[in-house]
Amino acid sequence: MELIRLSAAETAARIAARDVSAVEVAQAHLDRIDAIDDRVHAFLHVDRDGALDQARRVDEGEISGPLAGVPLALKDVIVARGMPATAGSRILEGWHPPYDATIVERMRAAGIVVLGKTNMDEFAMGSSTEHSAYGPTHNPWDLSRTPGGSGGGSSAAVASYEAPLGIGTDTGGSIRQPAAVTGTVGAKPTYGGVSRYGLIAFSSSLDQAGPCARTVLDAALLHAVIAGHDPRDSTSIDSPVPDVVSAARSAEISGLRIGVVTQFKGDGYQAGVLAKFDEAVATLEKMGAEIVEVSCPHFDYALAAYYLIAPSEASSNLARYDAMRYGLRVGDDGTASAEDVMAVTRDAGFGDEVKRRVILGTYALSAGYYDAYYGQAQKVRTLIAQDFASAFGQADVLVSPTTPTTAFPLGERLDDPLAMYLADLCTIPSNLYGGPALSVPCGLSPDDGLPVGFQVMAPVQADERMYRVAAAVEAALGTDRLLEQAPAL
Amino acid sequence: MTDEELDHLADQLGVILGAVARVQEVAAADIAPTSHAVPLTNIFRADELVPPLGAADALAGAPAAEGDRFRVPQILGDPE
Numbered sequence: 096m097e098l099i100r101l102s103a104a105e106t107a108a109r110i111a112a113r114d115v116s117a118v119e120v121a122q123a124h125l126d127r128i129d130a131i132d133d134r135v136h137a138f139l140h141v142d143r144d145g146a147l148d149q150a151r152r153v154d155e156g157e158i159s160g161p162l163a164g165v166p167l168a169l170k171d172v173i174v175a176r177g178m179p180a181t182a183g184s185r186i187l188e189g190w191h192p193p194y195d196a197t198i199v200e201r202m203r204a205a206g207i208v209v210l211g212k213t214n215m216d217e218f219a220m221g222s223s224t225e226h227s228a229y230g231p232t233h234n235p236w237d238l239s240r241t242p243g244g245s246g247g248g249s250s251a252a253v254a255s256y257e258a259p260l261g262i263g264t265d266t267g268g269s270i271r272q273p274a275a276v277t278g279t280v281g282a283k284p285t286y287g288g289v290s291r292y293g294l295i296a297f298s299s300s301l302d303q304a305g306p307c308a309r310t311v312l313d314a315a316l317l318h319a320v321i322a323g324h325d326p327r328d329s330t331s332i333d334s335p336v337p338d339v340v341s342a343a344r345s346a347e348i349s350g351l352r353i354g355v356v357t358q359f360k361g362d363g364y365q366a367g368v369l370a371k372f373d374e375a376v377a378t379l380e381k382m383g384a385e386i387v388e389v390s391c392p393h394f395d396y397a398l399a400a401y402y403l404i405a406p407s408e409a410s411s412n413l414a415r416y417d418a419m420r421y422g423l424r425v426g427d428d429g430t431a432s433a434e435d436v437m438a439v440t441r442d443a444g445f446g447d448e449v450k451r452r453v454i455l456g457t458y459a460l461s462a463g464y465y466d467a468y469y470g471q472a473q474k475v476r477t478l479i480a481q482d483f484a485s486a487f488g489q490a491d492v493l494v495s496p497t498t499p500t501t502a503f504p505l506g507e508r509l510d511d512p513l514a515m516y517l518a519d520l521c522t523i524p525s526n527l528y529g530g531p532a533l534s535v536p537c538g539l540s541p542d543d544g545l546p547v548g549f550q551v552m553a554p555v556q557a558d559e560r561m562y563r564v565a566a567a568v569e570a571a572l573g574t575d576r577l578l579e580q581a582p583a584l
Numbered sequence: 585m586t587d588e589e590l591d592h593l594a595d596q597l598g599v600i601l602g603a604v605a606r607v608q609e610v611a612a613a614d615i616a617p618t619s620h621a622v623p624l625t626n627i628f629r630a631d632e633l634v635p636p637l638g639a640a641d642a643l644a645g646a647p648a649a650e651g652d653r654f655r656v657p658q659i660l661g662d663p664e
Contacts, residue, residue: 193645300621396610399603419654420654421645451597455597512599
C-alpha cells in the first residue's frame with residue numbers, strides 16, 4: 096500500500112521495523128501536499144525542513160515510541176516554535192510564537208513529525224472554515240462543499256491523505272463536526288484532560304485540544320501522547336489519563352448501556368443522517384449493547400447558552416490583540432493615539448464573525464444585561480450538566496448524530512450566522528458539561544453519498560468508554576475504510 | 585467600521601440576540617450558575633527561579649521596538 100494510505104499505527108510499526116524510514120514517510124506526505132493542497136487548501140504553512148529534521152532524528156534512533164515518525168497536521172491555533180501562528184486571523188499574520196505549546200512539546204518528544212499548520216475559522220469561530228482570513232478549505236469528498244469547522248484544515252488534511260494524524264481544538268464541536276463531514280475520527284477529551292498551554296484562547300472554559308485521525312485506534316494513540324497533567328494550565332486535571340488505547344483495541348460493548356438522546360432528532364435533521372445513525376444503533380444492539388432512550392430536556396437550550404457564554408469569554412480573551420506587543424498594527428502615523436491605533440487595527444485585523452462575537456459578548460456582559468443573558472446562560476449550563484448526570488444514571492454513554500446534516504456547500508451559510516451555528520447543535524452540550532465526546536464515521540448518507548458522523552458522549556474522565564463504543568461502530572461497519580470511497584484527488 | 589457595515593452587523597446581531605434570548609424561557613431562579621466545567625482551585629507553583637522569556641524573543645513579534653522596549657503610540661494626549 097502507498098505510504099500515505101497507511102494508518103498512523105501501521106506507519107509507526109513499519110518505521111520501527113525499519114521497513115521504511117521516517118524521512119521517506121515525511122517526504123511522501125510533503126509530496127502529497129504539493130500535489131493536491133492547491134485544491135484542498137488544508138495548510139496555511141508547511142514546515143518542510145522542520146518535518147524532515149524531526150524525521151531524521153527518529154531514523155537516527157534519538158526518539159522512539161508508538162507514534163515515532165508519524166506525520167501530523169497541526170491546527171494553526173496551537174503555537175509551535177519555528178512556525179508562524181495566525182489562528183486564521185489577519186491580526187496575527189506573520190507572528191512567530193517564541194514558545195511551544197505543551198502538547199507540541201509532548202508530540203516532539205514522542206517523535207511525531209509536524210508537517211505544518213492547518214487552516215481554520217478565525218480564532219476557531221465558525222463551522223465551515225470559511226471564516227479564515229486566508230480563504231476556505233475544501234472538503235475532499237466534494238470540493239464545492241465545506242470541510243466543517245473550525246478545524247476544517249486538520250480534518251481535510253487527514254481525509255485527503257496529506258497526514259494520518261491531526262490536532263484540532265473543540266470549543267463547541269470544532270473537532271467533531273469537521274470529522275463527521277469529512278468521514279474521519281475526531282475526539283474532544285474531557286475538559287482539563289489535555290493542556291491548554293499554548294492554545295490561542297477563544298473561550299477558555301470550553302476550549303479543548305484533541306486528536307483527528309482516520310481510525311479510532313490512531314485517535315486514541317495520539318490522545319495518549321498529548322493528555323496528562325500540566326502545571327502550566329491551572330485547569331489541567333491532576334489524575335491519571337484514562338486508558339484510551341486499550342479501550343480502542345478492545346471494542347467490547349456487551350452489556351454496555353447506550354443512551355439515545357431523544358432531543359437530537361426531528362425537524363432540521365437530514366433523513367439520510369438519521370437513517371445511518373439508526374442503523375449504527377441497531378448494529379450496537381446486535382453486538383450486545385443495551386439501548387435505552389434518555390431525555391435531556393435542557394439540551395434544547397444548549398445552543399442559545401453556548402452563543403452567550405462563548406462570545407462573552409471571547410470578548411475578554413480577544414482584548415489582548417491591542418496592536419502593542421505583537422501582531423498587526425495599523426494607523427500608527429506618529430500622531431494617532433494608542434486608543435485610535437487599537438481601534439483601527441482591530442477593525443482591519445478582525446473578520447466579520449469575530450466582530451459579531453466580540454460585540455455580542457460585550458453586550459451580554461454589560462451591566463444592564465448581564466443577568467438576563469450571561470448569568471442566565473450560566474444557569475442553563477448548570478441544568479445541562481444535571482441532565483448529563485441524570486442521563487449517565489441510566490446509560491454508560493450517550494449517542495447522537497454528530498451533525499444534523501452532511502457537509503454543506505461553500506457559501507451557503509456564510510451570511511446567515513444562525514444557520515451556521517446550527518451545525519453545532521449536537522456537539523455543544525458536551526463542551527458546556529465538560530465531558531469527552533467523539534465522532535466516528537457510520538457510513539454514507541443515502542440521499543447525497545456524503546459521510547455521516549456518529550457521536551459518542553461519555554462522563555467526565557471516562558474517555559475510554561467513548562473509544563470502546565467508537566471502535567465497535569468502526570469494526571462492525573468497516574468505516575475505517577470509508578475514505579477509500581471518496582473520489583480521487 | 586463604516587455605517588453600511590454597522591447596519592449589516594446590527595441586523596444580524598438582532599437576529600442572533602433574538603435566538604439566544606431563549607435562555608430566558610428556562611425557569612432557573614434557584615439554580616446556581618456554572619462558570620467552569622471542572623472545580624477550580626487556586627494553584628501555587630513552587631517559588632523557584634526559571635529562565636524568563638528573553639527580551640529578544642519577547643520583542644521579536646513587536647510591531648515596533650526601541651532598544652529593549654516596545655515602542656507604542658502616544659498614550660497621553662497630543663505631543664506638544
